[in-house]
Amino acid sequence: MKNMKLIWNYMKGNRGKYLAAVLCIGIATLFSLIGPLIIRITIDSVIGSNGLKESTAVMTIIDSLGGIENLKRNLWIPAMALIIFTLLRGIFLFLKGRWSAEAAETVAKKMRDNLYDHLQHLPYKYHVRAEPGDLIQRCTSDVETVRRFLAAQFVEIGSALFMLIFSASIMFSLDVKMTLVSLSLIPFIFGFSIVFFRKVKKAFKLTDEAEGRMSTTLQENLTGLRVVRAFGRQGYEVDKFEEKNRENRELTYKLIRLFAWYWSISDLICMFQMGMVLMAGIYWTALGHISLGTMVVFITYIGMLLWPVRQLGRVITDMGKAMVSIERIQEIMNEEKEEMEATGNKPVIKGNICFRNVEFQYDKGKPVLKNITFEVKAGETIAILGATGAGKTTLVHLLARLFDYEKGSIKIDGQELRTIDKKWIRKNVGLILQEPFLFAKTIKENIGLGKDFPEDREVYDVAKVASIHEVINDFNQGYETLVGERGVSLSGGQKQRVAIARTLIANTPIIVFDDSLSAVDTETDASIRSALKKRKNNATTFIISHRISTLSEADKIIVLEQGEIVQMGKHDDLMKQTGLYRRIWDIQNSNEEDSGLSSGAKYAN
Structure with a gap:
């Protein structure tokens, strides 16, 4: 009945x-x-x-x-x-x-x-x-x-x-x-x-x-x-x-x-x-x-x-x-909808962020983040390093209120994050995922999804910042090229760069790269970061990566282990400390030196 x-x-x-x-x-x-x-x-x-x-x-x-x-x-x-x-x-x-x-x-x-x-x-x-x-x-x-x-x-x-x-x-x-x-x-x-x-x-x-x-x-x-x-x-x-x-x-x-x-x-x-x-x-x-x-x-x-x-x-x-x-x-x-209560609180977001004793857990009794405390000034670049499962992605997802923190405080420009309208904060936080999803549309349409009725010039500008403009022009149909379902016709690096351009066109004051530079080479990585710094509206940027060369130029580097901040500071400061950051630096430098020696021996022969 x-x-x-x-x-x-x-x-x-x-x-x-x-x-x-x-x-x-x-x-x-x-x-x-x-x-x-x-x-x-x-x-x-x-x-x-x-x-x-x-x-x-x-x-x-x-x-x-x-x-x-x-x-x-x-x-x-x-x-x-x-x-x-x-x-x-x-x-x-x-x-x-x-x-x-x-x-x-x-x-x-x-x-x-x-x-x-x-x-x-x-x-x-x-x-x-x-x-x-x-x-x-x-x-x-x-x-x-x-x-x-x-x-x-x-x-x-x-x-x-x-x-x-x-x-x-x-x-x-x-x-x-x-x-x-x-x-x-x-x-x-x-x-x-x-x-x-x-x-x-x-x-x-x-x-x-x-x-x-x-x-x-x-x-x-x-x-x-x-x-x-x-x-x-x-x-x-x-x-x-x-x-x-x-x-x-x-x-x-x-x-x-x-x-x-x-x-x-x-x-x-x-x-x-x-x-x-x-x-x-x-x-x-x-x-x-x-x-x-x-x-x-x-x-x-x-x-x-x-x-x-x-x-x-x-x-x-x-x-x-x-x-x-x-x-x-x-x-x-019967599944409860996400509470999208319109609080009416839609402040101008500049990008000053303050975490104070933030804790979060998916399952009761299994904390993912513990006592997270740090501050970010508007326009700064924050790098996050940590092993898989350390809580890096969870931390940046809290910023977009994909999850709500349980203890502590997160303030953006002095206002508690929980009090800011969810839709508003998500419009002001550009999230670029490690595995970008592209729709079965043209490249131009995929980039333009980040903004209502974008002009062609805007699409081309953000594509240049994402170091994908020249690649697109080399395609037979240029920006009208269909990428197929999930962007199957593009390489991993190309998909990531199109996703980056899609987020940049929204012109958000906060941008999160959730390991989304992993599929591009070191030179392209550096080119994208350099172009970001030259933009007029220098956004507060979070970069999650395992590549030390990507993290080293950040204003502040946070090292996470098992949900806790174990190291924090600039590159030079962390290099003076014995810890995860220095160990990864040594490993990556060692690999590069070995690769260089092998290459030299090859050409010598």
């Missing part, structure tokens, strides 16, 4: 169309039941000699047509009546299909829009752990499952109920004993459908989850195809996909077996019910308890009734699948 309530909520604004569709199916059902009654009167009283024992309304209609004698002379009149009621039934079935389909499409669109909007506003930490393949399936396959149920099966429940109520009422008015025989096995079909629904709902959930895992595996493989080829891991990836595919197949087989049992057993019950009606009808007709026309009505009605009742199993099955899908959709919708 909870899931049906969710569907009902999504139907808001379209409930009128659904109710109209249900009403149309009721009218269509009524017209379909009138046909056998016309045949009964024709057989018993028009062709046969049985006297009419119909209601006053029916007798009035027959009299208006000239009475029984006129109908005997003009048998085309009952035939024409059958055609007219069949046409009317078709018209109302068309209206039912149209209105239910229109409403279902509107509901599906609303669900997709809500899902997409909700995903855009979920916190950063949710997307870190979420599987893209599974999210895609929930937004596409699961929504489509709900749409199909609403378009085709939802109103069929009304069809089955109308058929049962109307036909049972008419049959009881004709003959009680025959009606009891005709409906004797209907409760067993209903009961069997309910048992089947309970089993199939669980099976559908398992199948849906298995399909989600398979989709995730496929999405990961296609995204990292170049890595797979580079490491010759095609065989491993094929085996991994085959395992997920096999799991999905086995669970699907289980569903197919359940369907086979349902349809075969329901067929047996329905055929047995038809046989009982036929035998009882022939027997009582022979004895004269019922007329031939009445027997025809019962056989026709039971044939018409058993189909929607039998289809009820399919309706219940699709409903079970829809319930599973709506649950999976609702799991996303």
